[in-house]
Amino acid sequence: MSIGHRTRTRSVTVFARIADGRASEVRERLRAYEKDSPFARLPGVHFARLIVIEHAVRQERPARLSRRARLLDLVAHFGRGPRPDDLPHPYLMMTATVDGDPAEFFRRLRDLGPDADAVWGDCTGYPGHGEEEPFTDFFRRRALRANYTFAGAPDGTVTEIRDAVLLRRQLAAFAATASDVSDDALLRRFRTATPPPATRAATEAPPPGLDPAEVQGLVLRGYGDHAVAAHLHLRITSGPLARRWLGAVASEVTSAADLPDRPGRALHVGISHSGLARLGVPEAELAGLPEEFREGMYAREDRLSPGRGTGPWRGPFDGAGAVDVVLLLSATGDAELEPLLSRLRRDATDGGGVRVVGEQRGRRMPGPGRTFIEHFGFADGLSQPRIAGYGRDGSGEVLPPGEFVxxxxDVDGDIAGRDLPAALTRNGSFLVYRKLEQDVPAFRAMTEAAAGPFADGADGVAAGLVGRRRDGAMLSPCPAGSHVRRANPRDSLPGGRELTRRHLMLRRGIPYGPYLPPGASDDGQERGLLFLALVGDLGRQFEFAQTEWLSDGNVFGRGAEQDVFTTAGGPGARILLTGSPPAYVNVPGPLVTCRGGEYFLLPGLEALRALSAELSAEPGARCSP
Incomplete structure (x- = not known):
């Protein structure tokens, strides 16, 4: 059995929606294959299964629970009924274990010909087996990435396993009939056609290396010595003019190769899906980008912020595709920042093909020692993952570069973004950009109200909710439902670090707004965090952590309880603080509110230069404002 490490076999899971009213017909056709599986005709298939999932299964509690079980159920679910699984349409699920790349397996499926049409013909969007590209694209878009891979022989191909079985049978027959044989005769009789693993490994091409000169510097360095930042949010008004403008900006973007020089200022460029479209990137390339990126954060906020969605959002992120480009500037001080910011702001005009629709300033706030704090008063930016072999930043988990580039x-041994348009994404990263307003007076009032049972008073409550003391020191043991444990469970969940390391991010945020000193009354000013995270997979890294760890308590045994900084609060909202004694903290309202955000692509430098060249739009063509 293999869990979470690179193997020569891959698990494949594909969910294809069945047209309404056709599930029974699909099930009947599958029964015809019970004794003659079409997968048996395909090379490299260890296991394959087709299942029609037609109805949601409601989770029910047992009719009789022990007293202890009832108490645990009450703590976990607060007396609420279990949530039903929501499945509004029937689906055909295919699970398989195959040799090599799943993309190659999808191509081999086409060899099933009419049998493939019989199996998937009633699934929405199925193009038939006639043309390879639309056929394989149908499966690629509906494939889910597995969190775990279980295989009896993870390092053996189908051919090798069959050879091994044959060898065992031959050896058994030989042992039964021969009493004496030389070593040479034994080798001649039992030599297999498959070369040993060491020979195969020597012929495999090594993965390509990271070229720092082609990667935007923000990926490899957090610029801890940069005290100030400014973000310009731009809208493209003319594709051709914007490409010319982008060419000039690209020449000033800080690359990772510049990092040893410790630049006094840095510039990075992120482009949203709408921005790529307005620059004239062909639709075929746009369609190959991840679903999360294509839809954009505005369309996905209902699942990222359950119960709130985009209701609290403000300009410039007050609509889908509202921001096409973000310029991220940072510097050691205002004197280094302002000249570049003024020039970029001046160049970003309709005459240059872009228009400034928003501007956001950020400033680091010094904390204890050499740390920086966020507005709730805690040291921030700690336990960052490190990129194996590159950069100095980070003290946490060491991860391969494909997790971010x-x-x-990546951690699975796959090439990150293998199926994405290479010319557009190679050496790039996905940027998660969220403006998070923090209600500091409400946080302080909440911790004061709950301070009674705690020896350290309000500071003890705050530390229990966050999982750290204000100077950054981790609590021991770290509370299971605390913010830092939810954001990175480490080895506290089944699967341990092999699971959690698949969902980590590089965080590059900076506070905005004035600091409110302890004891000061509410000044009515907005303050918060400009949350920036870099990932190679938006769904597996950011969205998984946001929806499964921060917005849902089930995996931590907390039922519907959300993270203290994710919950909308209100009547009945409370956080269980484990300890001696355990206590509940009531959360009267939201402590952190997302005011807007977007998913951006931080292209590699080569891709930025290519985007600035002529694409498909005619000179002078203008985009809708």
Whole structure:
């Protein structure tokens, strides 16, 4: 059995929606294959299964629970009924274990010909087996990435396993009939056609290396010595003019190769899906980008912020595709920042093909020692993952570069973004950008109200909710439902670090707004965090952590309880603080509110230069404002 490490076999899971009213017909056709599986005709298939999922299954509690079980159920679910699984349409699920790349397996499925049409013909969007590209694209878009891979022989191909079985049978027959044989005769009789693993490994091409000169510097360095930042949010008004403008900006973007020089200022460029479209990137390339990126954060906020969605959002992020480009500037001080900011702001005009629709300033706030704090008063930016072999930043988990840079090996041994348009994404990263307003007076009032049972008073409550003391020291043991444990469970969940390391991010945020000193009354000013995270997979890293760890308590045994900084609060909202004694903290309202955000692509430098060249739009063509 293999869990979470690179193997030569891959698990494949594909969910294809069945047209309404056709599930029974699909099930009947599958029964015809019970004794003659079409997968048996395909090379490299260890296991395959087709299942029609037609109805949601409601989770029910047992009719009789022990007293202890009832108490645990009450603590976990607060007396609420279990949530039903929501499945509004029937689906055909295919699970398989195959040799090599799943994309190659999808191509081999086409060899099933009419049998493939019989199996998937009633699934919405199925194009038939006639043309390879639409056929394989149908499966690629509906494939889910597995969190775990279980295989009896994870390092053996189908051919090798069959050879091994044959060898065992031959050896058994030989042992039964021969009493004496030389070593040479034994080798001649039992030599297999498959070369040993060491020979195969020597012929495999090594994965491509990271080229710092082609990667935007923000990926490899957090610029801890940069005290100030400014973000310009731009809208493209003319594709051709914007490409010319982008060419000039690209020449000033800080690359990772510049990092040893410790630049006094840095510039990085992120482009949203709408921005790529307005620059004239062909639709075929746009369609190959991840679903999360294509839809944009505005369309996905209902699942990222359950119960709130985009209701609290403000300009410039007050609509889908509202921001096309973000310029991220940072510097050691205002004197280094302002000249570049003024020039970029001046160049971003309709005459240059872009228009400034928003501007956001950020400033680091010094904390204890050499740390920086966020507005709730805690040291921030700690326990960052490190990129294996690159950069100095980070003290946490060491991860392969493909977790953050597309086109390189990731934690599963796959090439990150293998199926994405390479010319557009190679050496790039996905940027999660969220403006998070923090209600500091409400946080302080909440911790004061709950301070009674705690020896350290309000500071003890705050530390229990966050999982750290204000100076950054981790609590021991770290409370299971605390913010830092939810954001990175480490080895506290089944699967341990092999699971959690698949969902980590590089965080590059900076506070905005004035600091409110302890004891000061509410000044009515907005303050918060400009949350920036870099990932190679938006769904597996950011969205998984946000929806499964921060917005849902089930995996931590907390039922519907959300993270203290994710919950909308209100009547009945409370957080269980484990300890001696355990206590509940009531959360009267939201402590952190997302005011807007977007998913951006931080292209590699080569891709930025290519985007600035002529694409498909005619000179002078203008985009809708």
């Amino acid at each position: 597309l086109g390189l090996p």
